[in-house]
Amino acid sequence: MVKVAVAGAAGRMGRRILALSAAHEEAVPVSGFEAPNSEYVGRPLSELAGVASLEGVVADSAEKALEIADVLVDFTVPEATMQNLAVAARLGKACVIGTTGLSVEEREKIASYAKEIPVVFAPNMSVGMNLMFKLAGMITKVLGPDYALEVLEAHHDQKKDAPSGTAVKIIDELAKQRGWDVDEVCAHGRKGLVGARPKEEIGVSVIRGGDIVGEHTVYYIGQGERLELTHKAQSRDTFVQGAIRAAVWISQKEPGLYDMPDVLGLTD
Numbered sequence: 001m002v003k004v005a006v007a008g009a010a011g012r013m014g015r016r017i018l019a020l021s022a023a024h025e026e027a028v029p030v031s032g033f034e035a036p037n038s039e040y041v042g043r044p045l046s047e048l049a050g051v052a053s054l055e056g057v058v059a060d061s062a063e064k065a066l067e068i069a070d071v072l073v074d075f076t077v078p079e080a081t082m083q084n085l086a087v088a089a090r091l092g093k094a095c096v097i098g099t100t101g102l103s104v105e106e107r108e109k110i111a112s113y114a115k116e117i118p119v120v121f122a123p124n125m126s127v128g129m130n131l132m133f134k135l136a137g138m139i140t141k142v143l144g145p146d147y148a149l150e151v152l153e154a155h156h157d158q159k160k161d162a163p164s165g166t167a168v169k170i171i172d173e174l175a176k177q178r179g180w181d182v183d184e185v186c187a188h189g190r191k192g193l194v195g196a197r198p199k200e201e202i203g204v205s206v207i208r209g210g211d212i213v214g215e216h217t218v219y220y221i222g223q224g225e226r227l228e229l230t231h232k233a234q235s236r237d238t239f240v241q242g243a244i245r246a247a248v249w250i251s252q253k254e255p256g257l258y259d260m261p262d263v264l265g266l267t268d
């Protein structure tokens, strides 16, 4: 059994990770924590997860939660993720990181910690989306440069970062296929007299509202036809299942930076 410590235990993802890992054959949630000033510190994990058999209460630090665990699973905010990762590295524990919205410097720091401990870092842990990353690149290549590339993502009204981490990764795949520098070609929303669409452009649009779990579409727009590649997450449990699978997988790995295709066996 892989013993899991859940960062952000009271969050949307954290609660479901506690609940689904409690019912998992190869993983068990042994602890969960929130920031020291959180109203949830000291509350029973069973209450947050809605699983009566869960023991323990919400801890106030990564140190306490990780002492008794094998793997840290972190879906929080960038600042917390970086602090938690430092603790995991000090204690020699493996990490699964799903947090999005990290800066380039924070990503580099994660890569550097991954020289000391095994880390899975992925903006989307669902099987379908990890297949879509590959399909998006393949379609871009097959259709060729005459098709305009546009990306649309939609999420719930509590999401903090935009565009989503998943959209950022999709855009990276598209730009890579075209041989473009992603920082030079992205048009994030359009307003005013923007003129005709340049050929070397990836349009990026963001929708926020209600309880949308997560939807991503790539539009390939040609003359006389348009192809749309869409993924819709209907429940957070699709990400949670991927995260638990990653936790079990990473517990046996050497230090290194891994992605979900490594976990899912989707590598070329």
Ligand SMILES: NC(=O)C1=CN([C@@H]2O[C@H](COP(=O)(O)OP(=O)(O)OC[C@H]3O[C@@H](n4cnc5c(N)ncnc54)[C@H](OP(=O)(O)O)[C@@H]3O)[C@@H](O)[C@H]2O)C=CC1
Residues within 6 Å of the ligand: 007, 008, 009, 010, 011, 012, 013, 014, 033, 034, 035, 038, 075, 076, 077, 079, 080, 097, 098, 099, 100, 101, 122, 123, 124, 125, 126, 165, 239
């Ligand atoms: N990779 C993937 O497949 C997926 C990634 N995500 C990403 O995961 C992240 C979390 O999403 P979601 O669960 O919806 O967000 P929530 O805001 O619901 O949950 C985050 C939790 O982390 C807590 N937190 C903040 N600071 C700390 C800290 N220092 N230590 C411990 N806990 C802390 C928050 O507490 P408080 O509210 O008090 O700040 C909150 O309870 C986002 O970046 C999101 O984009 C989401 C779904 C799938």
Ligand SMILES: O=C(O)C1=N[C@H](C(=O)O)C[C@H](O)C1
Residues within 6 Å of the ligand: 100, 123, 124, 155, 159, 160, 163, 164, 165, 166, 167, 213, 214, 215
């Ligand atoms: O914040 C969310 O909810 C999600 N975030 C991830 C992202 O930013 O890509 C993944 C998923 O779409 C849900």
